[in-house]
Amino acid sequence: MSTDQSKARVSVLERAGYRLLLDPTLGVQAMLVTICVVAAFSFPVFLTEVNLYNVVGSSIIVMLLALGMTVVLIARGIDLSVGAVMALCAAVTAEALLNGYPLTLAAPMALATGAAVGIANGLLITKLGLPDFIATLAMLGFASGILYIWTGGVPIIGYMVPEFYYVGGLTPLVGSVTVPMLIALVLALVLGGLLGWSRLGTHLFAVGSSEHSARQSGVAVHRVRILAYVISGLMAAVAGIVIAGRNTNVPADLGTGYEIQAIAAAVIGGASLGGGRGRILGAVLGALTLAVSINLINLLGVPSSYQKIVIGAILLLAVVANRLSEIVNAWARRRRLARAPVDHEADAPDLGPPTVPAESLKPTRKALR
Numbered sequence: 214m215s216t217d218q219s220k221a222r223v224s225v226l227e228r229a230g231y232r233l234l235l236d237p238t239l240g241v242q243a244m245l246v247t248i249c250v251v252a253a254f255s256f257p258v259f260l261t262e263v264n265l266y267n268v269v270g271s272s273i274i275v276m277l278l279a280l281g282m283t284v285v286l287i288a289r290g291i292d293l294s295v296g297a298v299m300a301l302c303a304a305v306t307a308e309a310l311l312n313g314y315p316l317t318l319a320a321p322m323a324l325a326t327g328a329a330v331g332i333a334n335g336l337l338i339t340k341l342g343l344p345d346f347i348a349t350l351a352m353l354g355f356a357s358g359i360l361y362i363w364t365g366g367v368p369i370i371g372y373m374v375p376e377f378y379y380v381g382g383l384t385p386l387v388g389s390v391t392v393p394m395l396i397a398l399v400l401a402l403v404l405g406g407l408l409g410w411s412r413l414g415t416h417l418f419a420v421g422s423s424e425h426s427a428r429q430s431g432v433a434v435h436r437v438r439i440l441a442y443v444i445s446g447l448m449a450a451v452a453g454i455v456i457a458g459r460n461t462n463v464p465a466d467l468g469t470g471y472e473i474q475a476i477a478a479a480v481i482g483g484a485s486l487g488g489g490r491g492r493i494l495g496a497v498l499g500a501l502t503l504a505v506s507i508n509l510i511n512l513l514g515v516p517s518s519y520q521k522i523v524i525g526a527i528l529l530l531a532v533v534a535n536r537l538s539e540i541v542n543a544w545a546r547r548r549r550l551a552r553a554p555v556d557h558e559a560d561a562p563d564l565g566p567p568t569v570p571a572e573s574l575k576p577t578r579k580a581l582r
Contacts, residue, residue: 238482238483238492238494238495238498239483239538240481240483240531240534240535240538241481241482241483241495241498241499241502242498244481244502245498245501245502245505248502248505248506248509249505251509252505252508252509252512255512256509256512258512259508259509259512262389264508266389267508268501268504268505268508269394269501269504270382270391270393270394271504271507271508272500272501272503272504273382273393273394273396273397273455273500274299274452274455274456274459274471275471275474275475275478275500275503275504276397276401276478276496276497276500276501277396277397277400277448277449277451277452277455278295278296278299278448278449278452278471278472278474278475278478279474279475279478279479279482279496279497279499279500280397280400280401280404280448280493280496280497281295281444281445281446281447281448281449281475282295282445282448282475282476282478282479282484282496283404283479283482283484283491283492283493283495283496284404284408284417284441284444284445284491285345285441285442285444285445286421286479286480286484286485286486286488286491287408287417287418287421287441287484287488287489287490287491288417288420288421288437288438288441288488289420289421289424289487289488289489290338290345290438290441290442290488291345291346291349291476291486292334292345292349292442292445292472293346293349293350293352293353293472294330294334294349294350294352294353294356294449294472295445295448295449295452295468295471295472295475296353296449296468296469296470296471296472296475297352297353297354297355297356297357297360297468297472298326298327298330298352298356298446298449298450298453298468299449299450299452299453299456299467299468299471300356300357300360300453300463300465300466300467300468301326301330301356301359301360301453301468302323302324302326302327302449302450302452302453302454303323303453303454303456303457303463303467304360304363304364304369304453304457304463304467305319305322305323305326305453306319306320306322306323306372306453306454306457307369307372307457307462307463308363308369308372309322309323310372310373310374310377311369311371311372316374316376316377316380320454323450323453323454324447324450324451324454326450327446327447327448327449327450327451327453328443328446328447328450329446330352330356330446330449331439331442331443331444331445331446331447332439332442332443332446333352334348334349334352334442334445334446335435335438335439335440335441335442335443336439337351337352338438338442339434339435339438339439340435353472357465357468360465360467361465364463364464364465366465367465368462368463368464368465369462369463370461370462372457373458373461377457377458378458379391379392379458380392380393380454380455380458381393381455381456381457381458381459381460381461382394382455382458382459383458383459383461393455393459396451396455397497400448400451401493401494401496401497404444404493405492405493405494408492408493413437413440416432416433416437417437417441418489419432420432420434420437420438420488421485421488421489421490422488422489423489452471470521473521473524473525473528474503474524476528477499477503477524477527477528477531478496478499478500478502478503479491479495479496479499480499480528480531480532480535481495481498481499481502481503481527481528481531482494482495482496482497482498482499482500483495483499483535483538484496484535485535485539486532486535487539490539499531502527503524503527506523506524506527507520507523507524510523
């Protein structure tokens, strides 16, 4: 093998290695595979069709919330109100059905509620200058308070209509495939295309990477951030519609704890709390990782009260891993940029000594100082 062929093969391997290092979903892929392998060898029941069906079904709600959370995190924001908004939209759907409205009108009412909350969050952050954490935390309390006053602390029941059993996934559509699975798949593809192939996606990453640079480049930063929160609100509304059909009742505390799971799934999937980094595929895999972890806890016979401790521990590990990944990514980029001129020079033909203009040889005033 010639020296040039060896160098070419090494260069290809290095580029492949850099792509792996720069892939934000690499960590969650490794984590998910590891947990699945451990669970499969420890509990043969893990690989049964019924158990896998339950794992995927239980991950849908968190997955939908994590999709919107990923978009917000990419834009260097955070939405702590997703759980409360989900519960409020579930109540809107249930109350509309209870009052005789068809599902084709009840669902748009919930979507409009989620979008309105997203706009309110965006305006509080962009126009009033409130920190994302404070604005969305206030919205969490506001939405939760409205739901509790509305219901009086009593769950909403008696609203189920035949078609709503399909929306909630209680009745499969075809075989083991349910409507929530299809909804999550379609929305993941749409948001993946939005982030990867649209101008809005480019602007979201630009705002998250450097808001000042994005503004200097002509990006409407405020509009982009508002749209990010609208997308998060819409995802919460979709999750609310689905969970209302799945639970067949809407208690006042329905959304408690879901915001932590959504953040955990997004961060496990590679979304950076510092903005400018994240993938929709990572959010999907992050939600599946949480669901598999909780399923493994149940198979171990650990009390359900420990689930929150496990989710908190996974979130902490994900944040640490995310930070280490950012350090490795920065190192890989610097190394690649440092080697680029050398590789370019090595690949260039030998044309003899370079010619230098006579003017460039004259000492400048700065050089003489």
